Amino acid sequence: MYLNCHTWYSMRYGIFSEKQLCELAKQNAVDALAVTDINSTTACLSFIKMAKHYGLKALVGIDFRNEHQQVYVGIAKNNEGYLRLNNFLSYHLKEKIPFPEKAPSFEDCYFIYPFKPEKKWHLSQLTENEFIGVSFKSFQQAKFKDFSTIESKLIALNSLSFRNKKDYNTHRLLRAIDNNTLLSKLPQSQCGFPEDKMHSLEESLTLFEHHPDLLKNTKKLIDSCHVDFEFEQKVNRNLQVFGKSKEEDESTLKELCYANLEKRYVEPSSKVLERVKKELDAIISLGFVSYFLINYDIIQYAKSKKYSFIGRGSGANSAVAYILGITNVDPVELDLYFERFINSSRSSPPDFDLDFSWKDREDITQYIFERHANTALMGTYVTFKHKAVVRELGKVFGLPKENMNRLASGYFQWEQLDDLEKLVLKYGSYIQGFPNYTSVHSGGILILDQPVHQYAATFFPPKGFPTIQIDMNIAEDVGIHKFDILAQRGLSKITDAIQLIKENQPTAQIKDIEDVQQFKTDPKINTLLAKGDCMGVFYIESPAMRGLLTKLQTDNYLNLVAASSIIRPGVSSAGMKEEYIKRHRYPEKRKEAHPVLYEIMPDTYGVMVYQEDVMKVAHHFAGLDLDDADVLRRGMSGKKTSKGQMQKIEAKFRDNCKAKGYDKALVEEIWVQISSFAGYAFPKGHSASYAVESYQSLYLKCYFPLEFMVAAINNGGGFYAIETYLQEIKNCGGFLHLPSVNKSDYPVLIDGKEVYLGLGYLKELEIKTVRLILENRAFYGVYTSLENFIDRLKISVEQIAILIKASAFRFTQKDKHQLLWEAHFLLQKSKNTNSQPKLFSKKEKKFTLPSFSQNFITEYYDQLQVLGLSLINPFLLLKEKVTSSVRVNELKNYQGKQVTLYGYLITAKRTRTSKGESMLFGTFYSEDFEVFDTVHFPKVASHFPIRSKGIYKCTGRIAVEFDYVALIVDSIYKMEVLSNPRFVSKY
Known part of the structure; x- marks a missing residue:
């Protein structure tokens, strides 16, 4: 009966989740229903999976609407029909065109038109797969209408959107938020009906008892639909064949690995060779060959474009990935656990987080989409947060801004609130957590074996790449595993700094930035580390990190790798950070470690620091096999595990420890440490990858500090405000200058030791003004005076005033007040409407003006106004x-x-x-x-x-x-x- 159910993924319309829908169906003895969200298939996969546990038959489809007016409901007969519906929806979302009044002719789909009493229906207009849907409300409205001529095409189509009056009231509030209108002005056409709720089976049968064909048609439709996915099986739906065949892929991976082996290991030991063989065998047997080749291909493209990158994630534990150049972390040197990277109980490919410069990521993404056919960005959902929803509801109820601010801040007394304010808080707490709108995952890209629309529809965010309407959780359940292509500004600092060095110091010898080994052994670089002198350096510049580096006297790569994980909240909260520092600084303290733990983790003095340490302790201390140990690590890290699996492994952990004769208090202490920190600690390979980038930045900061700091500023700074990095330039011997119309570029510019703030840093200066200044200067040379500047550019007095206040015309050696007067005189007189430069410059006018006073105090406040900071010493x-x-x-x-x-x-x-x-x-x-x-x-x-x-x-x-x-x-x-x-x- 319920072939038009809306979940809360009918954004700003629906009220409940798929689970709540299933529970509602069970309570009302309903055994089949269809999720048909408005222009969305977001809930379909999770509903299909969930319905099985409730003994429900799950039908899926789409409620196609134009401006929230229902056109028809499409329901998939089978998986092919589901694909067709997703194709149809995605096309219209991409092209931003309305759905046609006549549904498409899809053999594997049913289309149901909503019954309208005023419309004359003709059976000849309807195909075999098309029906007229009658809801409870429409049937009652047309009680005395003669249905005999169309009864063979009638079907029960009662919308299910609400459970009770509170749901309906919440729905109206969501619709008002969506329409950005007061609740009192919300049109009924934008809302559902209070009757759109679930009725008992008896009520339904009673209502339609005189129309047996309608009930027969409905049952026949329900019985003929079957859409299913293999959720319970370990299926990998990523692209399975990179080249022409699986056999060719396997051969290619082996050839690449052994061809590049000696580039990483000059004289590979038997330990290295054995590890490589073990990894290749596991990768091939578990079907992850194409996954490695895809990542290798992406990295090869990045190298061809000279893009900097960092490869990290569990894949950084892999010798194969290191040899192929996907990561720069040597798992043999760092003794990284192979089982952390891959094991027989793992169905998902190992994680590769590929970091690129924020300037390069879009091109990398474009390359992936052009290279592979079945590709989409991973979707995600932005939910209503408390403060935001309170403000939105405040607007809906017409509350003054100050009242909304007070409610959002939480600083109020309940008894002093009026009824409207209490309603805002009541419904705000109810709506909080609802999906608000669909967005794009921070870095996930899908590269699939089959069309993306087999699983969900896609939408098109501003970047223009198709984005699937499901998130990573349900995607992983169905066997879809994302590739992570991420952006960060740390890499841009490195590439931009190198370019600045080449331009500013053409004769300087810049070491190969990819050869990190030379940086690890450089005493000058390691001295910076030990002192915590890391301002601007990726990941290690925060006060907490600088303090930790000082305490550890970090002067080598392995120590930095440890520090990168120790700083994480899990390690700190479990007290292991302090213990590690003590044992690092005072060797005699290492005797306090439990002998077994010290033997397991000698490099960290018996202290758990990395995620892999959970595996080590579980395996060597508690005697779990490595597969179970990795499941324990994954479970503690918040990753999905099978139902009841974690409880079984915990019981096994405790039983094994008891059998080994460990003290009960020690076992409890170890278990608390595992459970408190594993979810927040880094994998060792991840920390090692970050440490590689830190060393690259440290090299540049050590030998080319001015260029490095300029690059840092031009990439948005980092942990600190821009003025902190400007001060670092001064501390490093640079000379800072305010923006200049004759010297500055859009970003910060360096010339020798002279550093000029960019015109782009002037807060109110328009981009088009900056472009005009720079283009004119590039074509016709420097500006010789204010009058020359005004003569050459079409610019408003307000924009010139910003430049004058910023001392951008200081080359004229005139007082700023005088320049402002001159600008007003010249602009009022010229009124230049011609954007073309003049062939001949006029003789400059001389103005007689009174004397003006200017001092460092007014200069300080001028800079503060136009730049948001000042280059003047604040202590003055x-x-x-x-x-x-x-x-x-x-x-x-x-x-x-x-x-x-x-x-x-x-x-x-x-x-x-x-x-x-x-x-x-x-x-x-x-x-x-x-x-x-x-x-x-x-x-x-x-x-x-x-x-x-x-x-x-x-x-x-x-x-x-x-x-x-x-x-x-x-x-x-x-x-x-x-x-x-x-x-x-x-x-």
Whole structure:
């Protein structure tokens, strides 16, 4: 009876999930129903899978609508019909054209037109697979209508969208949000009907008892439909053959591997050869050959375009991937577990996360789509978040903005709210978590054996690549495994820095950036690591990471690999970070490790640091086989496992430990460590991949700091604000300049040691203005004066004012106030409407203007206004001239003593203690622009809040822990600065 069911994937229309739909059907003794979401097949796969567990027959299709007006409902007879429906929907979504009034002629599909009493139906108009659907509401409205002429084509089509009145009210709110209108102004045409709910079987039979053909047609349709997928079996639906045949693929992979073997291992040992053979045998037997060849092909394309990349994920544990150049992590050197990468119980291919520059990823994606036929981006769903839905509902109810802000912030008292505000919160908590709209997964790409539309329809986001309407969870259930093609700015910093070096220092010798081994052994680079001098360096520049590197005195690659994982929250929260640091710094502490654990993990002193350590402990300590150990690791990491599998493995873990005679308290401690950190720790190969990129960045920072910092700024900076990297340029001996119409480019530009801020950094300067300035300068040379500039460009006085305030015309050596007056005079006089440059320049006019005063204070505020930052030393603006009691480089000598430091805030991070209290970690520049860190325990953090940028007087005691120095703050006050004299009243 229910051939038109809507889940909440009928975005901003439906109310319940597929599971709730199944539960509703069971409660009402309904044994078959069809999910037909509005212009979507998102819920179909999960509904088919779920329905089996509820003993339901699952039909799937689409409710085709134009502007939310139902045209017809399409239901698939079989998998081929499901494919056709997805093709049809995807085409119309791509072309953005309405669905035709007449349904397509698909033999494997049924189409049901909604009954309209006013319409005259003729059987000759309907094909064998077309019907007229009568809902409860439409049947009651046409109670006395004669159906005899069309009864052979009638079918029960009651829409199912709601369970109760609350659902219907929520539906109307969602429709108002979707239409961006007040609830009171929402037209009924945009909504469903309260009657669109489930009725008992008796009610249905009673209503249609005088129309046996209608019931017969409905049952016949239901019985003839069967769409199914193999969810319970381990099926891999990715592209299975890369070349002409599986045999050819296997031969190609072996040839590539052995042809490139000696490039990675000059004289391969028997251990290496044995590992390579073992891996190849496993890859071939489990059917992952094409997966490796696809990734290899992508990397080869990237290399041909000279794109930087990083290969990571569980695939980084693979010697085959290392030999093929997919990763730069040597699994033999790092003793990476083969079973972490692949094992007999694994049905999914190993993960390869391929990172490219954010500038290159789109071209890589385009190449993949052109190379392979059955390709799509992975979809995902953005859900309603609390703050957002409260604001949306506030608009629907017509609440003032300040009321919405208060409700969204959570700072209110329930008893002081009015009825509308309480309704907003009531329905906001109900809607929170509903799917809001379909989006694109951050990096997932599908390369399938069969057409993508066999599984779901696709939509087309702004980038123009087809994106499947399902997410990765149900995709994996049906055997679809994504390729991860990701973007990051760290790689762009490297490639851009190298290009800047070539342009700025043509004679400089730049080492091969891919030969990371030479960087690992460079004492200068390792000295930067040990000092934590890593500002701008990928992944290791945050205050927490710099502090950890200092504590560990990290001066080698393996130590950096460990640090990259230790910093993760799971390791820290389980107390293993502190234990690792102690055992690293003080060898005698290593004796405290349990002998078995120390023997299992000697490189980390018996401390679990990586995800693989879960496997090691489970295998060697608890005696689980490696396949079970990997299942345990996956389960602890939040990956899917079979029902009940984790409980069985935990029981086996404990039973084995008991049989080995381990102390019960020790077993419990180990289990707590495993369960607390595995989900957050990195795989060792992942940490190693990150460490490779960190070393590449460290090399550039060590030997070419100015170019590296400019590249960092031009790629959006990193952990810190842009002004922090500008200060680093000064600290590295560079000379910073404000934007200049004659020197600057759009991004930051470097010329020797002179660094010019880009015109693109002027907040209100339009892109088209920047383009005009640069193009005209490129064709006709530098600007000789303000009048020459105005004569050559069609530009508004507002845009010129921005440039003047930024001192972009300082080459004229005229005061900014004078330039502003001249600009007004010249623009009012010329009114140049011709965009063509003049052949002959006019003689410049001389203006007599009064004298103006300009000082560093007004200059500071001008820069702040147009750039959002200032190149002027902020300490010069303090009302009270101050001097810190000690220099930053002397702080270690003041351990335990009270000191006062004045610091310009770089960043402040709020976190929670184990008791749930809020505390703060701060990073500041001293008066000498040396970095120092602060710790604000809960009482201090609450009494002395830090709310904005500025200079603070920090008083407290110096703490030194493993050579890492921090100021434990007792009090902190923001210092007053000189005001902008233009806005200070004289009265």
